[in-house]
Amino acid sequence: MPIVSQKPLELILARNLMSALSTPAFLVDEGGLLVFYNEAAGVMLGKRFEELGKVGPQEWGSMFGPFDDDGKPIPYDDLPLVRAVRSGRPAHAELSIRSTDGATHRVEVSALPILTAHGSRGAIAVFWPSEAGDGNGALAT
Amino acid sequence: MKVKLWGTRGSVPSPGPETVRYGGNTSCVGVTLSDGSLLALDAGTGIRNLGISLGDAPTRLHILLTHLHLDHIQGLVFFAPAFRPQTEIVIWGPASPEASLRDRIARYISAPLSPVEVRELPCDVSFRHCPETEWEIGPARIRAASVAHRGPTLGYRIDDGDVSLAYIPDHEPALGADLDALEEEWISGFSLARDATLLIHDGQYADEEYPDHVGWGHSATSHALSFARRARARRTVLFHHDPMHSDAHLDGIAATARRRWEELGGAPDAIELGAERAEYALSGDGAAAAPAAAGA
Numbered sequence: 001m002p003i004v005s006q007k008p009l010e011l012i013l014a015r016n017l018m019s020a021l022s023t024p025a026f027l028v029d030e031g032g033l034l035v036f037y038n039e040a041a042g043v044m045l046g047k048r049f050e051e052l053g054k055v056g057p058q059e060w061g062s063m064f065g066p067f068d069d070d071g072k073p074i075p076y077d078d079l080p081l082v083r084a085v086r087s088g089r090p091a092h093a094e095l096s097i098r099s100t101d102g103a104t105h106r107v108e109v110s111a112l113p114i115l116t117a118h119g120s121r122g123a124i125a126v127f128w129p130s131e132a133g134d135g136n137g138a139l140a141t
Numbered sequence: 142m143k144v145k146l147w148g149t150r151g152s153v154p155s156p157g158p159e160t161v162r163y164g165g166n167t168s169c170v171g172v173t174l175s176d177g178s179l180l181a182l183d184a185g186t187g188i189r190n191l192g193i194s195l196g197d198a199p200t201r202l203h204i205l206l207t208h209l210h211l212d213h214i215q216g217l218v219f220f221a222p223a224f225r226p227q228t229e230i231v232i233w234g235p236a237s238p239e240a241s242l243r244d245r246i247a248r249y250i251s252a253p254l255s256p257v258e259v260r261e262l263p264c265d266v267s268f269r270h271c272p273e274t275e276w277e278i279g280p281a282r283i284r285a286a287s288v289a290h291r292g293p294t295l296g297y298r299i300d301d302g303d304v305s306l307a308y309i310p311d312h313e314p315a316l317g318a319d320l321d322a323l324e325e326e327w328i329s330g331f332s333l334a335r336d337a338t339l340l341i342h343d344g345q346y347a348d349e350e351y352p353d354h355v356g357w358g359h360s361a362t363s364h365a366l367s368f369a370r371r372a373r374a375r376r377t378v379l380f381h382h383d384p385m386h387s388d389a390h391l392d393g394i395a396a397t398a399r400r401r402w403e404e405l406g407g408a409p410d411a412i413e414l415g416a417e418r419a420e421y422a423l424s425g426d427g428a429a430a431a432p433a434a435a436g437a
Contacts, residue, residue, distance in 0.1 A: 006325075006326050007326050008287070009286070009288060012329050013289065013316075013317075016317030016318050017317065019317060019318075117236045117238045117293070118236070118273055
């Protein structure tokens with residue numbers, strides 16, 4: 001039987017939903033690996049997901065951050081998406097993202113784990129412009 | 142492997158003179174494996190005739206349920222072998238965090254919907270949640286995977302020797318997705334159907350009907366064709382016909398499907414609409430599963 005690497009249905013449906021949203025949204029698999037972000041997130045980052053290719057956490061961090069209030073990179077393990085995947089609990093944080101044009105966006109991130117009868121499938125995170133503002137105007141959506 | 146369609150209709154039985162050729166019974170496909178092992182894919186009203194065909198001989202069979210919508214389980218209490226003590230039945234189906242498979246089926250096989258309870262069935266019946274990994278029944282390897290429909294729903298792939306059957310009767314892979322552009326790993330059900338000798342797939346709606354049924358969990362003709370093309374299935378049977386579709390209407394859908402399949406580069410005889418009691422003998426010689434003459 002040919003075994004094809006196939007994303008779990010829950011991730012497929014999450015991606016389909018995210019594709020229809022105008023809110024920046026990110027999707028990671030059960031291992032915490034980024035597997036998709038939507039068009040709105042691509043506008044925020046300055047790079048469409050299709051253009052990004054496969055990047056690991058380290059490369060992702062060097063490209064986009066995120067950064068804390070002091071401008072220091074936030075460790076991968078502390079990111080809301082990763083916390084949501086590992087704990088099976090929602091996670092929230094305020095942080096900064098740097099887009100490819102060098103602009104910094106201050107955002108609030110809410111991450112929700114995707115839990116099924118067979119365990120965790122990953123997590124989805126939605127980004128909102130911080131109420132404090134990001135100095136670069138509202139996020140393009 | 143031999144495959145026989147005992148019920149091709151979706152949603153609700155639709156008997157009558159206008160549906161006599163494609164049939165009015167709801168989803169059920171009989172599968173005979175290379176060692177003679179018997180499988181029933183779903184237990185819609187079509188399983189009643191499957192049961193009759195088995196006669197009175199002692200029977201051991203596996204029933205693989207895609208999900209528990211009524212059109213896929215309604216025939217269980219009319220399946221004659223279930224009322225014989227010499228019958229052994231293993232019922233497989235999707236897990237749910239809400240309740241066990243047995244308890245969920247018992248909601249139907251219990252008062253006031255049924256005159257009998259599960260515990261009263263004379264046969265030896267057991268219930269098993271489908272594992273996430275493949276398992277074996279006789280000479281076949283079985284794999285189940287969640288697919289896009291409403292509620293916990295599985296599709297199945299059965300590999301027996303060098304032939305394979307993919308059964309995804311209730312499926313809306315195009316919901317929010319462009320099947321022609323999406324990467325394969327992001328297409329619901331793709332790994333089940335890839336290179337299948339025979340794909341039995343949801344084709345409930347004509348394309349012009351689909352906009353009024355987005356999110357209902359079923360496919361339009363063009364979606365089913367796109368899915369089959371991406372999966373490179375060698376032969377595709379469109380299944381789960383809408384109960385409002387007469388034989389004449391389905392003939393029109395079949396003609397459209399063949400024409401579009403040919404436009405996609407496929408052989409027009411490799412796509413068809415499922416007809417009740419149609420039989421397929423799957424061979425691994427490179428030829429598509431040859432349709433055997435439909436029985437009476």
